[in-house]
Structure formats: structure tokens, C-alpha cells
Amino acid sequence: MYNAKEVEEKWLKCWKEDMYSFDWNSKKPHYIIDTPPPYPTGSFHLGHALNWCIIDFIARYKRMNGYEVMFPQGWDCHGLPTEVKVEEKYRIKKNDVPRDEFRKLCVDFTMQNIKLMRETAKRLGFSIDWSKEYITMKPEYFSKTQLSFIRMYKKGLIYKGYHPVVLCPRCETTIALAEIEYRKTKTFLNYIKFSDDVVIATTRPELIPACVAIAVHPKDERYKHLVGKKVKVPTTNYEVQIIADEDVDPSFGTGIVMICTFGDRQDVKWWKRHKLELRNILDRNGKLNEFAGKYAGLTTKEARKRILEDLALEGRLIKQEEIEQNVGICWRCKTPVEIIPAEQWFVKVEKEKILEAARRIKWVPQHMFSRLESWVEAMEWDWVISRQRVFATPIPVWYCKKCGEILVAKEEWLPVDPTLTSPSENCPRCGSNEFRGETDVLDTWMDSSITPLVITGWPNVKEYPTHLRPQGHDIIRTWAFYTILRSLALQNEIPWYEIVINGMVFGEDGRKMSKSLGNVIAPEEIVEKYGADALRMWAASGVIGDDIIFSWKEVVAASRFQQKFWSITNFTAMNTKDYRMSEEDRRHLRDADRWILSKLNKLVAEVRDHMENYRFNEALKAIRTFTWYEYADNYLEIVKNRIYSGSEEERRAAKYTICYVLSVLTRLIAPFAPFMAEECWNQIFDGSVHLQKYPEVDKELLSEEFEKKGEEVKEIVASIRKYKHDRNLALNAPLKRIIIFTKFDSLDTKDISGATNSKVELVKEEPNVEISVKSLKPKFAIIGPMFKDKAKKILGKISQLEKEDLKKLYSERELDIEVENEKIRIRSDWFEFELERKIEGKKVVLIETKNSLIFIEE
RNA sequence: GGGCUCGUGGUCUAGUGGUUAUGACGUCGCCCUUACACGGCGGAGGUCCCCGGUUCGAAUCCGGGCGAGCCCA
Numbered sequence: 001m002y003n004a005k006e007v008e009e010k011w012l013k014c015w016k017e018d019m020y021s022f023d024w025n026s027k028k029p030h031y032i033i034d035t036p037p038p039y040p041t042g043s044f045h046l047g048h049a050l051n052w053c054i055i056d057f058i059a060r061y062k063r064m065n066g067y068e069v070m071f072p073q074g075w076d077c078h079g080l081p082t083e084v085k086v087e088e089k090y091r092i093k094k095n096d097v098p099r100d101e102f103r104k105l106c107v108d109f110t111m112q113n114i115k116l117m118r119e120t121a122k123r124l125g126f127s128i129d130w131s132k133e134y135i136t137m138k139p140e141y142f143s144k145t146q147l148s149f150i151r152m153y154k155k156g157l158i159y160k161g162y163h164p165v166v167l168c169p170r171c172e173t174t175i176a177l178a179e180i181e182y183r184k185t186k187t188f189l190n191y192i193k194f195s196d197d198v199v200i201a202t203t204r205p206e207l208i209p210a211c212v213a214i215a216v217h218p219k220d221e222r223y224k225h226l227v228g229k230k231v232k233v234p235t236t237n238y239e240v241q242i243i244a245d246e247d248v249d250p251s252f253g254t255g256i257v258m259i260c261t262f263g264d265r266q267d268v269k270w271w272k273r274h275k276l277e278l279r280n281i282l283d284r285n286g287k288l289n290e291f292a293g294k295y296a297g298l299t300t301k302e303a304r305k306r307i308l309e310d311l312a313l314e315g316r317l318i319k320q321e322e323i324e325q326n327v328g329i330c331w332r333c334k335t336p337v338e339i340i341p342a343e344q345w346f347v348k349v350e351k352e353k354i355l356e357a358a359r360r361i362k363w364v365p366q367h368m369f370s371r372l373e374s375w376v377e378a379m380e381w382d383w384v385i386s387r388q389r390v391f392a393t394p395i396p397v398w399y400c401k402k403c404g405e406i407l408v409a410k411e412e413w414l415p416v417d418p419t420l421t422s423p424s425e426n427c428p429r430c431g432s433n434e435f436r437g438e439t440d441v442l443d444t445w446m447d448s449s450i451t452p453l454v455i456t457g458w459p460n461v462k463e464y465p466t467h468l469r470p471q472g473h474d475i476i477r478t479w480a481f482y483t484i485l486r487s488l489a490l491q492n493e494i495p496w497y498e499i500v501i502n503g504m505v506f507g508e509d510g511r512k513m514s515k516s517l518g519n520v521i522a523p524e525e526i527v528e529k530y531g532a533d534a535l536r537m538w539a540a541s542g543v544i545g546d547d548i549i550f551s552w553k554e555v556v557a558a559s560r561f562q563q564k565f566w567s568i569t570n571f572t573a574m575n576t577k578d579y580r581m582s583e584e585d586r587r588h589l590r591d592a593d594r595w596i597l598s599k600l601n602k603l604v605a606e607v608r609d610h611m612e613n614y615r616f617n618e619a620l621k622a623i624r625t626f627t628w629y630e631y632a633d634n635y636l637e638i639v640k641n642r643i644y645s646g647s648e649e650e651r652r653a654a655k656y657t658i659c660y661v662l663s664v665l666t667r668l669i670a671p672f673a674p675f676m677a678e679e680c681w682n683q684i685f686d687g688s689v690h691l692q693k694y695p696e697v698d699k700e701l702l703s704e705e706f707e708k709k710g711e712e713v714k715e716i717v718a719s720i721r722k723y724k725h726d727r728n729l730a731l732n733a734p735l736k737r738i739i740i741f742t743k744f745d746s747l748d749t750k751d752i753s754g755a756t757n758s759k760v761e762l763v764k765e766e767p768n769v770e771i772s773v774k775s776l777k778p779k780f781a782i783i784g785p786m787f788k789d790k791a792k793k794i795l796g797k798i799s800q801l802e803k804e805d806l807k808k809l810y811s812e813r814e815l816d817i818e819v820e821n822e823k824i825r826i827r828s829d830w831f832e833f834e835l836e837r838k839i840e841g842k843k844v845v846l847i848e849t850k851n852s853l854i855f856i857e858e
Numbered sequence: 859g860g861g862c863u864c865g866u867g868g869u870c871u872a873g874u875g876g877u878u879a880u881g882a883c884g885u886c887g888c889c890c891u892u893a894c895a896c897g898g899c900g901g902a903g904g905u906c907c908c909c910g911g912u913u914c915g916a917a918u919c920c921g922g923g924c925g926a927g928c929c930c931a
Contacts, residue, residue, distance in 0.1 A: 001896085182931080265931085326859095326931080367862065371929065374861060378930075473862095473928080503863095504928075511927090541871090541882095546863080547927070551870070553883050560896045571893035621872085621881080633898075637891095644892085718899095725888075725899055732891040757891090 002566035004531025004559065008675040012122065019690070020063070020127040022070035024462055031067040032466040033059060034452040034496055036479070037074025037136065039081070042113035044120035046513065046550060047472070047505045049523045053539035054502050054616065055470045056126045060671035061611050063127070064694035072132035072455050073121065077110045078392040079444045080171060085109065086391075094390050099419055106391040107137055120523055124532045125674045127690070134454060136447040142393040143415035144454055145447045148490055149396060153408055157348045157489050158385070160406070164261075164268045165384050167338045168330035169286025169300075173388040174344060180328045180337055187325050189253060191318040192311055198231045198242070199318060201253020203325055205311065206303035207260040208235055209292045212276040215257050218244035223256060234316055235307060236293065243274055262339035264328070265380060282340050284388075300338070345386035345395060345440065349485065351376050357484055362498040364614055365545040368473055375477040383482070385443045392441035394418055400427040401434040449482035452495040461491065469496040473545065474504060500614055503547035510549055521550055533673035534558040540616040540672050561624055562676050565669070568632055569680040572658045575643050576684065585656035588649040590642075591748035593657040595710020596635040597701040599626065600661055604695045607668055616672070623668050631661060634714045641754025650750065659684060664695045709744055715849045716740065716747075717755045723847060723856060732757045735856055739839065741766050742852035767855060769846075770838040773806035776831040794819050798826070810835070 022032075035055055038048055059071045083094055086105045094102050114135065121128060134141050152158045165174040193199050198214060211233045216223040223242075230239040247266065248257050259270045261278050270276070281292040288303050290296045295303045311317045328337045355376055363369040386395065394417045396409035405427050409416050413424070418437030426433045450458070452466045465487070471479060480499060487495035506512055507519025514520065526535045537558035542548035589597070603626045610619035636658075643654045662684060670677035670689045681689035720738065721731055735758035740747065742762065753760040776798075787794055797819050801809075809815040813828045837844050837855070844855040 001894090370862065374930075477929080506927085549870080551883090553870075556896085557882060563894065563896050567894035567897085569893085574893070618872090625881080632893085636893080637898090640891095640893090721899065730889070730891065731899070 002563045002676075004533060004562060004675070005528075007679045008123075008125070008527075008531050008533065011675050011678050012125075015688075017130060019688070020059075020069070020071060020129050021131050022068060022072075022129045026068040028066055028068040030070070030463060031059075031062045031468070032070040032452075032456065032463065033072070034455065034466045034469045034483075035072055035074065036471050036475075037076040037134070037448055037451060038117065039079065040075050040077055040110050040113035040117060041081070042116050044117040044523060046521055046523055048117075049120075049124060049535065050505050050539045050542070050548065051470065051472060051502050052121065052124065052126050053536050054500070054544070054614075056536075057540065057611075057616050057671045058468065058470070058500075058614070059127050060674065060690065061694060064667065064670065064690070064692065066693070069127075070132060070455065071126070071128050072134065073118075073128045073130065074134045074448075074451060074455075075110070075114050075117075075136065076444065076448045077107075077114075077135060077137035078441075078447055080173075080389060080391075082106050082110055083389060083391050099390050100417070102390050110137060123527060124523060124535065127674070132455065134451075136393075136444075137391075139415040141454065142447065144450060144458065145393045145442065146396045146409065146414050146416065147411055147459065148450050148453075148486065149442065149446070150408055150411060150414075152347065152486075152489050155489065159346055159348070160343060161346050161382075162341060162343050163346065163381065163384075164271075164339050165342050165344050166328070167282075167284055167286075167340050167342070168333065168335055169284075169338055170333050170335040171330060172284060172286075174342065174384055174386070175330060175337065181331045181334075182326045183329050183334070184324055185327050186322055187327075188320045189323045190308065190311075190320050191254065192234065193316040193318055194231045194234060194258075197226060198256060199254045200256045200258045202258060202263075203323070204260070204263045204304075205307050206288070206295070206300050207263050207281070208233060208258070208307060209288075209295065210260040210262075210279045210281045211236075211240055211258045212261055212271070212279055213240050213259040213274065214242045215245045215248050215259055215270065216242065216255060217248040217250045218246065220248075220250045220255055222250075226256075234311060234314070235295075245270060245274070261341070264339065268339060269380065278341060280341050282338055284340060284342065286338065344384050347383040347385050347485070347489075349376075349379055349382050350488075351379065353488060354481070354484055357488055357494050361484075361494055361496060364498065364500045368476060368499075368501040368545060371473065371476045372481060375481065383443075383485075385446050386440040387443055388439075389441050392444060393447055394441055395438045397438040398423050398435035399438070400430060400432050401436055402432040403427060403430040405429040407435065445478055445482045448479060449486045450490070452483065452487060453490060458490070464491060465494050466496045467498065469499040471499070471501060472504065473501045476501065501545050503542065503545055506547055506549045508550055508552070513550070526555055530555050530559040531562075531675070533562060533676045536674075537561070537620060537672055540620045543617055544614045561628065562673065564628055564632060565665075565676060565680060568627070568636070569662060569666075569683050571636065572662045573683040576655050576659055579652070579655040579659070581656060581659045582652075585652045588653040589657065590650065590653055590751065591706060591709045592635060592638050592713055592751045593653050594701070594703055594706035595713070596631060596661065597657060597698075598703045598707045599630055599710070600664055601697050601699075601701050604664060604668065605697045608694070608697075611671075620669075620672055623665065623672075627665055631665075634717075635661075638713065638717060638751045638755045641757075642751060645754075646750070667692050667695050709747060712742065712744060712849065712851050713747060713752055716752055716852060716854060719847045719849055719854065720752075720756045720758075720856070723845070734758050735858060737761065737857040739763055739767055739844070739855040739857075740852055741855075744851065747852075766853070767839050769844070769855070771807065771810070772803060772836045772838075773810055773833055774836045776806065776809075776833050790819070794824060794826070 033055060036051060055071065059069050063069045083106060086109050087093060089109065090105060136142060149158060166180060167174050187203050189201050189203055190205050191199055191201050192205060200214065214231055216226060226242045227244045229242050231242060232239045259267055259276065261271055261280060262268050279291055281288050283289045286299060288295045288298050295306060298306065308317060329335060330337055355373060358369065358372055396414065396416050396418060398407045398418050400407065407423055407427065419439055422435050453461065456462055456464050456466060483495050487493060509519050511519060523535060534555045538551065538554045541554050603622060606622050607619045610622065639654045642650050646654065666677045666681045666689050674690060677689045724731055724733055735756065738756065738758050738760045740760065740762050747762060749760040749762050797817055805815060809828050810833055814825055816823055816825050837846055839855060842857050844857050847854040847856065
């Protein structure tokens with residue numbers, strides 16, 4: 001029995017840590033993989049596992065093909081989730097302790113999580129080069145993030161600006177567009193009378209004091225006359241212009257909309273397009289400010305209630321209807337977000353440049369490019385990179401307390417935390433030496449979007465672009481997008497030649513894996529039950545880019561295949577103890593050997609083609625089908641007997657073949673099932689299978705002719721097996737004699753004989769078979785309608801026919817008979833014949849295959 | 859509301875213009891044949907989501923519809 005757990009744990013101990021280390025000085029062609037740094041939550045989940053399996057398949061395949069492969073492991077540490085966890089753990093708020101102390105708690109917490117996740121990654125057998133591990137919260141890394149900030153600032157690609165940003169009032173920080181989620185909620189659409197002519201419909205009445213214009217559709221006949229007029233805004237004492245805009249939906253509400261600064265992103269568009277004034281009534285804590293007049297100090301929720309009450313009193317609230325609405329919420333805390341203008345740091349987004357670069361990258365699957373494309377094209381404003389948090393890379397900037405001058409850190413001062421240290425220079429404008437350090441920190445994507453640069457040694461890159469970016473499709477609009485942007489900005493080059501996108505993992509119920517749905521499966525659970533190799537083979541079963549449903553069935557099937565593979569290895573080892581592979585033995589190969597070796601080499605070509613195109617499912621399927629159904633079920637069954645009782649040469653040929661096949665199969669499957677492949681390899685061969693060359697096609701062994709012959713042998717054996725099966729005979733039951741007449745010049749009767757446990761003769765000429773008709777069964781469905789009432793008499797006549805006549809009917813396909821003085825021509829296809837065949841007076845049974853006639857004497 | 863992906867026996871799935879539609883799991887029957895019963899041999903099981911079009915020919919291409927998932931507004 002193959003014990004996956006035992007085998008895997010054994011090899012984890014045996015394998016050396018530096019087995020997969022990358023050497024810049026290696027003369028081999030380099031293959032650098034820009035692997036994703038996961039967020040260290042403490043658990044390496046199945047989604048990670050899928051992603052890493054795919055990376056590992058590629059890495060191992062490339063390595064076996066002679067590449068010097070870099071498979072680094074990063075950890076993308078910074079971010080709000082950890083801050084929240086740490087606050088929970090220590091029951092503090094981040095502002096209760098000094099910034100650097102809070103940061104330290106986050107660092108410690110994160111290091112523990114990384115430790116846990118490393119364990120899982122190692123257990124799954126990924127060929128990671130641990131010497132290339134990077135951790136974004138460490139000074140070695142974040143100083144590079146800071147350096148990238150400085151360089152982009154100098155190039156004018158980073159600026160400080162006053163701009164609408166998305167704010168989460170609960171987190172009290174701005175968030176990126178990418179961090180907004182949308183949720184359907186029920187809310188009231190309020191019809192509010194501004195004047196007798198102007199009734200607007202809004203879901204955000206609390207923003208009325210922020211109204212800066214009223215808009216209608218230019219073609220809306222109802223309101224054409226209003227355009228250009230002014231109307232007073234309720235609850236305030238000012239008037240706003242009524243304008244026309246194509247984007248107004250005449251069918252929504254009354255067809256009149258108020259534009260506020262800001263209710264949603266559409267408002268921002270209108271505000272920019274019509275150059276409207278700014279009335280900012282919201283503060284970053286989510287409360288209304290003095291511009292909201294008497295509603296100052298209220299939360300939006302309180303304000304909504306108060307304003308509606310006031311409007312109702314004035315008779316301005318005409319009606320309310322419940323509608324469903326998509327509300328933007330903070331991805332982290334699910335609080336509805338607000339849009340406010342604020343001073344923030346921005347990175348310029350040069351759409352065209354990015355798209356042009358993205359087009360030069362090979363996207364796998366190709367259609368994933370359109371996700372990036374539509375995202376970029378729909379972008380409305382630049383990338384906000386400042387965050388009001390603690391656990392993140394500090395922005396290396398100070399402000400002069402006297403003149404407000406921005407002082408950006410010098411490159412040699414890095415790493416730096418401007419909240420802890422002051423610049424070692426005076427203000428270049430006013431000479432003051434009093435500074436205020438920037439307390440805003442950088443968006444986490446600023447850390448992770450330079451991974452291809454960091455792993456290649458930036459700012460002194462050794463080699464660029466990298467070769468491959470593997471990642472999930474959920475972060476195309478973030479990680480992939482930002483990385484391309486940054487690579488262009490800092491290196492003026494695409495980050496990778498190729499990007500391979502994997503799908504998401506769903507639970508067995510077809511829904512996203514989540515704790516609340518209770519459909520989460522941890523990789524550890526699968527490893528515990530079936531081992532890492534089985535999990536890896538499940539991961540290989542999906543189509544690249546497609547979402548994949550976790551399936552125990554698939555894991556179990558993989559696990560059974562391992563047992564099969566192990567049995568084959570066991571058989572091979574048992575029978576080759578006394579044998580050492582020698583090319584000499586190729587000369588003695590028999591038909592079956594040449595057949596399987598040719599098919600094996602075809603398999604090698606096929607698998608290589610699949611691997612080159614990331615069709616891991618196809619590659620593994622081809623390996624499994626060949627191994628199980630061609631090799632084990634057919635070849636081994638055929639050759640077994642020769643190994644047990646053949647001549648010396650016959651046995652050597654068989655042994656050569658089974659060693660050769662095993663050597664190829666273990667190497668083919670090594671990227672998918674590294675533990676099993678290693679275990680099986682080591683039963684017969686020396687060294688590690690992972691340091692071997694990936695099998696290449698041996699053209700000398702390809703032979704269409706032998707494949708056809710081998711197929712025929714296989715078919716003959718299979719049909720004899722079926723014959724035995726139909727007669728309830730044991731498959732190894734001996735038959736007296738088997739005579740084969742075949743189109744081939746020769747066939748290897750030795751193996752047929754062995755496989756069927758019977759004497760086999762090959763005849764050059766079609767044997768002289770005496771055929772007699774034992775009985776015939778009329779097909780009433782034909783004869784009945786044809787002869788109606790005469791049918792009975794005709795059949796009566798037929799039943800009295802002589803053997804000779806029956807034979808004539810069979811061989812000449814028709815026969816004339818006389819019924820009641822009438823001549824009737826009957827045809828053989830109106831009957832089913834039961835024949836009896838005799839060769840040399842002995843009864844035989846005939847089986848036909850495509851190319852042969854098989855006569856069996858029982 | 860838009861974009862992308864998908865819809866094939868009970869379940870999952872292969873198949874992107876050409877014999878009888880692939881395989882896995884499950885199911886049924888037979889067989890413990892000295893590598894494997896986590897095995898072998900054999901069988902049953904399908905309106906290829908619906909409608910229309912292109913074509914000599916469509917699971918496959920086109921249009922529409924219905925349904926699912928993902929991403930976005």
C-alpha cells in the first residue's frame with residue numbers, strides 16, 4: 001500500500017533546503033517568477049494552494065528543462081486588517097499607544113502568521129527558494145518602497161492634490177476605488193420640492209445643503225424650459241443653476257437630479273464637467289460640518305432624519321418610495337463610503353501608456369487582458385496612495401513648520417520614518433530646521449507593486465523584465481495594474497513577458513469559500529487525509545483561468561492513481577532487482593515493447609506541448625490515461641508472462657522496457673506529484689528525480705508500424721478476454737488452441753500466448769473453415785409484413801431445408817424456394833444465423849478484429 | 859445597467875465545423891488472474907439549456923432568449 005503521508009514526511013526531511021536556490025551567476029538561461037506575496041493572515045488557504053501549485057508546476061517543469069529558476073516567496077504585510085486584529089488582540093486602539101509601539105505589535109503579530117503559513121507552503125512541497133524570501137514590512141524592503149516614492153516624485157509622477165477621495169467614515173481613512181465593494185440595499189427615494197416646477201428625487205436628502213446644481217436631460221421636453229434658470233435650495237439660503245446633461249436618466253424619479261459635492265462618483269463627474277463650485281459639508285469623521293448650517297455636528301444618518309422632518313413640515317416632502325440601490329461600501333468594515341475632497345498624495349495614471357505596455361505582455365488566458373483594459377478605460381481619477389493609518393510604509397516627507405515647504409527625503413536617508421526622525425538638512429526655502437513629519441502612510445499596493453523590481457535587485461537590476469507573473473484574476477485591476485504602472489515609471493519597461501491568471505477556488509457547493517457559508521476546506525485537512533500530492537493533482541485538474549470547484553472526488557481519484565503508480569513501481573522494482581539498464585537490450589525488443597515505447601514517446605511530446613501552454617489538466621490527464629489504461633492494463637498484462645517465463649533475451653527486453661517507461665513516467669509526473677515521483681524514482685534509480693532532465697522524445701523509438709502491430713496485439717488479447725468473460729471463464733483460463741489469421745506480416749504470438757495462457761498459432765493463409773448453419777432465426781419484423789398470411793407456410797418450408805441449402809443461403813445471400821408451386825426468393829438478411837465453424841474437423845469460434853480473424857478452439 | 863466566462867448522462871467534465879459525443883465519480887453484473895480489490899473485465903445511463911440562422915453537415919460558428927458565476931458601474 002502506498003502511504004502518502006509517510007512518504008511525503010520522509011522526503012520533507014531528506015530534501016535539502018538549498019535544492020532550489022537560484023544563482024545569478026548560473027550560465028543556464030534564467031527564469032524569474034514574480035510570485036504573489038500573500039497577506040499574512042496566518043492561514044495558507046486553498047486559494048493560495050491553487051495559485052502556488054500552478055507556480056510550482058511551472059517552476060519544476062522549467063527547472064527540469066535546464067532553466068535556472070527563481071521562485072521567491074514574499075509576504076505583503078502592511079494594511080488595515082492586521083491593525084484591526086492587533087487592536088482586538090490587545091484590546092487597544094491604535095492611537096492609545098505611540099505609533100512605533102503599535103507598529104511593533106503589528107510586526108510581531110505578522111511574523112507569527114508568516115511562520116504558520118511557511119509551514120503549510122513547505123508541507124505542500126513547493127520548490128520555493130527560501131533564500132529569496134522578502135517581507136514588505138522589513139526595512140530592507142520598505143526602504144525600496146520609499147525609494148520608489150522619491151524617484152517617482154522627482155519625475156513628477158507623484159503629486160499632492162486636493163481631490164475627491166473615497167472615505168470610510170468608520171475607518172476614518174481614505175480608500176482606493178479598488179477597495180470599494182457594492183451591496184444592494186433597500187432605501188427610500190424621496191421626492192422633494194425645491195420649487196413649484198422643480199421636484200427632485202434623491203436617496204441622500206442629507207446632502208441637500210451640499211447641492212451645487214440641478215440637472216435635467218437636454219432632450220427631456222418636460223423640463224427644457226427650466227434650463228438656465230435658478231432655484232433656491234431648501235434648508236439653505238442660496239440658489240443654484242439648472243443645467244442640462246446627457247447623463248441624467250429621465251426615467252429615474254422625476255427626471256430632475258440634484259448635484260452634490262459629493263453624493264457619488266457621478267456627482268464628481270458632473271462637478272468636473274460643469275466646473276461647479278465645491279460645497280463640502282462632510283468631515284472625515286463622517287459628520288456634517290458648519291457648511292451644513294443647523295445640521296452641523298450630526299452624522300449623515302441623523303442629518304437625514306432631521307432634514308426629512310424639516311422638509312415634511314415645510315410641505316416639501318412629496319412622497320417616498322422604497323427602492324433597491326447599490327451602495328458602495330468599505331471592503332473591510334462594510335460601512336457605506338462617502339466621497340469628500342481632501343488633500344492627498346496621488347500617483348499619475350497614464351492610461352494609454354499602461355495599456356500599450358499591457359498589450360506587449362502575453363496574457364494567459366488571453367481574454368483576461370480585457371479585464372485590465374476595461375478597468376483602465378473606466379478609471380476616473382488618479383491613484384490615491386496616502387492612507388491615514390499606522391501599519392504601513394511611511395511617506396518619506398516632511399513639511400517645514402515655518403513656510404510649509406515639502407521636503408522629500410534624500411535617497412541615502414532611507415529607510416526613514418518621518419514621524420520619528422527629522423531631516424538632517426534645513427528647509428531649502430526658508431532655512432528653518434523645524435519640521436512636521438508626514439503622518440500619512442502609503443497604500444499597501446505601493447509595497448507590492450514593485451515586487452518584480454525588488455526580486456531583480458532594483459535599483460541595480462540584474463535582469464529585467466522578469467519572465468512570469470502568476471496571479472489570480474481577482475487582483476488584475478490592482479496588483480497587475482499597479483505593477484505595470486510602477487514598472488513603467490521606475491524602469492521604463494514591462495514587468496514581465498508573460499502573465500498567467502488562475503481562477504478562484506469555490507467550495508463543493510459551487511459558492512465562494514467563506515467561513516459564513518461553512519464550505520471552507522483547509523489544505524491541511526486534505527494533506528492529512530490524502531497527502532500533498534493528491535491535493536496538487538486536484539489543483540492541476542482545472543483549466544487555467546477558470547474558477548475551480550474543490551472536489552473530494554478529484555482528490556480521491558488522484559490518491560487512487562498514486563496507488564496504481566506505486567503498484568507499477570513495485571512491480572518494476574520486484575522484477576528488475578537483478579537487472580541494470582543497458583542500451584544493448586534495445587536490440588531484443590519485441591512488438592509489444594516497441595509499441596509501448598513508441599506510444600510513451602508520443603506521450604512525452606504531448607505532455608511537453610501541454611506544459612508549454614499551461615494546460616496542466618491536459619498534461620496530467622494524458623499521463624494518467626497512458627499510465628493506467630495503456631501501460632498497466634494492457635502492456636503490463638501482456639508482458640507479465642514473458643517476464644515470468646520468457647527466455648533470457650525476451651526477459652531483458654521486457655525489463656529494459658519497464659525500467660525505461662518508469663523512468664520517463666516518474667519524470668513526467670514529478671512537477672505534479674513531487675513526493676510520489678521521488679519515492680518511485682528512488683526504488684529503481686539514483687539521485688533526486690527533481691534534478692533530472694524532463695523527458696525528451698526519443699525519435700528512434702517512434703514507430704507507426706509497431707504502434708499498429710501493438711494495437712492489434714492489444715485488441716486480440718482484449719477480444720479473447722472478452723470471449724472468456726462472456727463464457728464466465730476466468731481470465732487466465734487456458735484455451736486449447738488459438739489460430740490467428742492477420743493482415744500483418746507478423747505478430748508476436750509469444751506475448752499473445754502468454755497473456756491468454758493458451759497456445760497461439762499464426763497462419764499465413766486464411767484457414768480452411770467448414771461453415772455449417774446450426775440454426776437460423778427469422779426476423780419476423782421483415783418477413784411478417786412482406787408475406788402476410790403466407791409467412792407461416794414459407795417459414796414452415798424453410799425449417800425443413802437441408803443443411804446444404806442453409807449454407808447456400810448464408811454464403812450466396814439468397815435462395816430460391818418453392819412454396820405451393822410458387823417460386824420465392826428469400827434473402828439472408830431476413831435471418832439471424834447461428835453458425836458452427838470447424839477447422840480440421842474441430843469446432844472453433846470466430847472473433848473478428850479490424851485486421852485479424854481469430855479462431856478459438858475450446 | 860455594462861463587460862467577461864460558462865451551460866454536455868445522476869454529479870463533475872473533455873470536446874471550438876465532419877463516423878457511433880470523452881473521461882472521472884456514482885450505479886449494475888462477473889472476477890480475490892503471484893504490482894494494485896484504493897484492483898480487473900463488462901454493461902446501463904445523454905432532447906449536448908431553449909429558439910432561430912449560416913452550412914451538404916452544428917455540442918462546436920452567428921443572432922436572440924433563459925439560467926449561473928465573476929468583475930465592474
